[in-house]
Amino acid sequence: MTENEMTSNESTEPTPSTETAASSPDPSGDPLIDQSIDVEGTDANAGETGKPVIESRDLNVFYGETQALQGIDLAIPEKQVTAMIGPSGCGKSTFLRCINRMNDLIDAARVEGDLYFEGKNVYDADVDPVALRRRIGMVFQHPNPFPKSIYDNVAYGLRIQDQTEDIDDKVETALKRAALWDEVKDQLDKSALDLSGGQQQRLCIARAIAVDPDVILMDEPASALDPIATSKIEDLIEELAEEFTVVIVTHNMQQAARISDKTAVFLTGGELVEFDDTDKIFENPDSQRVEDYITGKFG
Amino acid sequence: MRDNTMSTETPGPNITSRPSGRAARERMYRYVLLLCAATSILVTVSIVVLLARDAITFFTLVNPVDFFTGTEFLISRNVYGLLPLLSGTLLVTVISAVIALPTGVAAAVYLSEYASDQMRSVLKPGLEILAGIPTVVYGIFALVYVTPFLQTIGLPVNTFNILSASIMVGIMIIPMVSSLSEDAMSAVPDSLRQAGYGMGATKFEVTTGVVVPAAASGIFSSFILALSRAIGETMIVVVAAGSRPRMLNLSDPLANLFQGYQPMTAAMVQINSADSVSQLGFTSLFAIGLTLFVITFLLNLLSNRIAARYREEYE
Numbered sequence: 001m002t003e004n005e006m007t008s009n010e011s012t013e014p015t016p017s018t019e020t021a022a023s024s025p026d027p028s029g030d031p032l033i034d035q036s037i038d039v040e041g042t043d044a045n046a047g048e049t050g051k052p053v054i055e056s057r058d059l060n061v062f063y064g065e066t067q068a069l070q071g072i073d074l075a076i077p078e079k080q081v082t083a084m085i086g087p088s089g090c091g092k093s094t095f096l097r098c099i100n101r102m103n104d105l106i107d108a109a110r111v112e113g114d115l116y117f118e119g120k121n122v123y124d125a126d127v128d129p130v131a132l133r134r135r136i137g138m139v140f141q142h143p144n145p146f147p148k149s150i151y152d153n154v155a156y157g158l159r160i161q162d163q164t165e166d167i168d169d170k171v172e173t174a175l176k177r178a179a180l181w182d183e184v185k186d187q188l189d190k191s192a193l194d195l196s197g198g199q200q201q202r203l204c205i206a207r208a209i210a211v212d213p214d215v216i217l218m219d220e221p222a223s224a225l226d227p228i229a230t231s232k233i234e235d236l237i238e239e240l241a242e243e244f245t246v247v248i249v250t251h252n253m254q255q256a257a258r259i260s261d262k263t264a265v266f267l268t269g270g271e272l273v274e275f276d277d278t279d280k281i282f283e284n285p286d287s288q289r290v291e292d293y294i295t296g297k298f299g
Numbered sequence: 300m301r302d303n304t305m306s307t308e309t310p311g312p313n314i315t316s317r318p319s320g321r322a323a324r325e326r327m328y329r330y331v332l333l334l335c336a337a338t339s340i341l342v343t344v345s346i347v348v349l350l351a352r353d354a355i356t357f358f359t360l361v362n363p364v365d366f367f368t369g370t371e372f373l374i375s376r377n378v379y380g381l382l383p384l385l386s387g388t389l390l391v392t393v394i395s396a397v398i399a400l401p402t403g404v405a406a407a408v409y410l411s412e413y414a415s416d417q418m419r420s421v422l423k424p425g426l427e428i429l430a431g432i433p434t435v436v437y438g439i440f441a442l443v444y445v446t447p448f449l450q451t452i453g454l455p456v457n458t459f460n461i462l463s464a465s466i467m468v469g470i471m472i473i474p475m476v477s478s479l480s481e482d483a484m485s486a487v488p489d490s491l492r493q494a495g496y497g498m499g500a501t502k503f504e505v506t507t508g509v510v511v512p513a514a515a516s517g518i519f520s521s522f523i524l525a526l527s528r529a530i531g532e533t534m535i536v537v538v539a540a541g542s543r544p545r546m547l548n549l550s551d552p553l554a555n556l557f558q559g560y561q562p563m564t565a566a567m568v569q570i571n572s573a574d575s576v577s578q579l580g581f582t583s584l585f586a587i588g589l590t591l592f593v594i595t596f597l598l599n600l601l602s603n604r605i606a607a608r609y610r611e612e613y614e
Contacts, residue, residue, distance in 0.1 A: 105496060134499030144490040147513050157498045160508065207498065 053078040053215060053245050054099055059113035061094050061103065061270070068094045069270040071113070076262070081237060081246045083256035083278065086266035087293070092249045094270070096217050099247065100136040101129040118214070134161060136215040137208030142224045143200035145192035145207070150175075150184050153192045153203055157211035170210055177243075178206035179236050198229025205236065209244065216240060218248040222255065234259050253294060257282045265290045350592060353585035360579055366586060372544040372561075374570065374580040383544035384587065387560030388530055390547070391465045391540070394556070395529045398469030400522055403476025404511075407518075410477065411484035412506045423478075430474035438538030441467040446539070459541030459559035467539065468532050472525040479524065483517020484510050516606050523602035527595040533564035542569055563587050 052075035061069040069091045076082045084092040094103065101122060103109040114121050122132055134157075145153050154171040158164070171188075175181040180202040184195070192203055201221060208216055218237070222230040237259050240246055250256050256263050257278060264275040267289060274281060274290045285291045358366070361379050369380015406426070410419055445463035449456045456462055487510050495505035511518065541559020544566060548555055561569070570576060570584045 100497065102493070102496065105493075130499050130501050132499075133497060138497035140490060140493060140497070142490060144488075144494045146491060146494065146509055156495075156508070160498065160500050160504050204494070207494075211498070 051078050052076060053118060054247070055116040056095070056098070057114045057116070059095070059098060059111070059115055061091070061098060061112075062110045063106070064108045067270060068109075069098075072270075072272045074264060074272060074275055076245065076247055078245050079241060079243070080261040081241045081248060081259055082262040082264065083260035084247070084249045084264045084266060085251070085253055085256045087268055088251065090266035090268055091270035092264075092266045093219050095266070096219055096247060096249050099215070099217055100133045100138055101127075102133075102138065104129055134211060135213050136217060137211070137213040139201070139204050139208055139216065139218045139221045141220040143197055143204055145195070145200050145203050147191065147193055149189045150192050150195070150203060151188040154206050154210050156207060161211055163211070174206040174210035175203075177209055177240070178202045179232065179239075180206055196229070198225050198232060201225060201229070201233060202236065205233075205240075209240070213244065215245045215247065218246065220249055220251060223251065230255075253282075265293065267293065347592065350585050350589045353582050354589040357579070357582040357586040361583070361586075370546050372566065374573075374576060374583070377577065377579060379579075379583050379586075381563075381587070381590065383546050384561060384563040384566045386545065386547040387461065387536070387540065387562035387565070388591075390461045390555060390560055391468055391532070391536060391562050392526055392529050394462065394465030395469035395472060396522075396526060398466060399472045399476055399525060399529075402469075403473045403521070403525070404480050404518060406473065406477040407480035407484055408506055408511070411481045412502070412510060426474040426477055429470070430478075432471075434471060434532065434534040435538065437467040437471050438464070438535040441535060441539035454557060456557045457541070457559055459539060459543075460557050461536075461540050461560040462556040464536045464539035467535050468529050471532065471535065472528050475525045475528060476521050479521030480514065480518045483514035483521070486517070487513045520602040520606045523598050523605070527598040527602075530598075531564060531591065531595055533568060536560075536562045536565045537568050540565060563591050567591075 054074075054076040056072050056074045059069055059072040059074075060067065072091075072095060074095075084095060086092050097103045098111055098115055099117070099122070103111060111123060113123075115123060117132065117136065120127065122129075137157075146156060148156075151171055154174050155167050158167055158170055163170070172181065172185075175184065180199060183199060184190075184203075192200060195203060201224075205216075205221075221237075222233045225233065234255060237246055237248065241261070248256075248260065260278045262275065263278040263281040265273050265281060265285075265287075267273045274285055274287045276285075281290065282294060285294065357379075366379055367381050369378065370382050371378045371380045372383045406422075410422060414422060441463040442459075445466055446456055446458060446460060449460075449463055454462070491509050491513060492505050495509040500508065540562065542561055542565065543559050544561045545558060567584050567587050570580060573580075
């Protein structure tokens, strides 16, 4: 099925490159999305997947001489939770950081291949990573609120984007969507660092969604949290998928099984071994290596 | 010998023996180290005590109110008003702060956030060299190069003027600001920068909106340390700022910059090296010195308080 997707995607490939050459974002953007909807049409027959909002084609990443990702082809559906699992060093976080070009910040990192966000290759020369990251929010492994008040943390993204109208309302909405409002509504001026780890991570989620991005990337968002805080974050992620496309990296296979619609399994060496509906991956994977990994025989 | 007696009393592993003299030696090490640690405090305390004692002698002869509110300082006429000297000190501090604080922070931002490793390896030692230049050299530089330069660009500065002296004091304290501020910025965890970039902030937005505020306490205490250094700076103002105590002219603030002033430190040097000075004139040295000490001491105290209060536990 993965291969079917890939071949159908490849048929659209000439279109994006010609369209991006035209380099007028709005008119070129729409036909691309139409193309993507065609892809969804074929998918809809196979299962109930949303249209792909992020697609990588033959994506390779190198850190100096070391290859961290090998020819990744992956289409991430809209408004669903896509989980990336795999052993340490398998490249799942690297892939996540390719999507919003956070790898740009690492001097030694080199990316080859294509990664499309809504039909536009984010590695094209005319793409501004700053503008890209304003549409693709990120939540990190360890809660990293700014040493500012709770309010200022959530308002940060709005302010740097000059969305200075109705900040109060937007902050309140974001905190409510992040299931944190009831706990902090009376202490918005308090330092974010006084919150517990789980609250801090929900604050970071509120900070990411306050600017209303299209996609939220989460890099092991619950790995530094206790089980109760983790369960709150997991509930939240499922709710977020109603409005956002969520891509989550986790080393916790049960977590991936609980909260995701699609699962990508990366194995050592930066190879994407299988990508399919989460139920399929955990119940009846095609690859023996994936089955061995899932059942704990390896990894 | 003692071992034997001990072991006959307590059979079993020989862990109770203790060579005679070891305890005494250990005690001695402890006291020698304590003495070294205490020396600096002892010296400080005795300086303060001696300063205070002579200052008190002065204040028994000159009313402290007259001293602290007097607008004239003329030893030859036994007139001891602090305000003209304070004016000079204030001018040096303000002008050098205007020069050094923004420049120092900007240099720190560059070194911590923008510079490549190669650039940093050149610039940091460069700044440290700046910090190692004897201050008398700065003073002569102010007199011989900065003042003529200011005249060339059309400023009506006197030969001895507070502006060129203050410019050099400012340059002298830049490394202090930049080095301490850079330490504070480098200590900001990278996860905060990542958070900023992840939100779609530009490098400048991350620097000004995340890194600098997170390092604010360190930057602020670098300011205060640099200011107290400027207040205490002596050689540059002795050489370049003239030897005439003068009150601030509040009606024409700009004109102040072009005249010579005698800050507190320079006045102390002059009194100390004068050919003939009355006993009272000589003890005024200690009154000025004590005032100077109290000012810088309070500033350092403030700096410690700020650093302790705003020290963030990032992780």
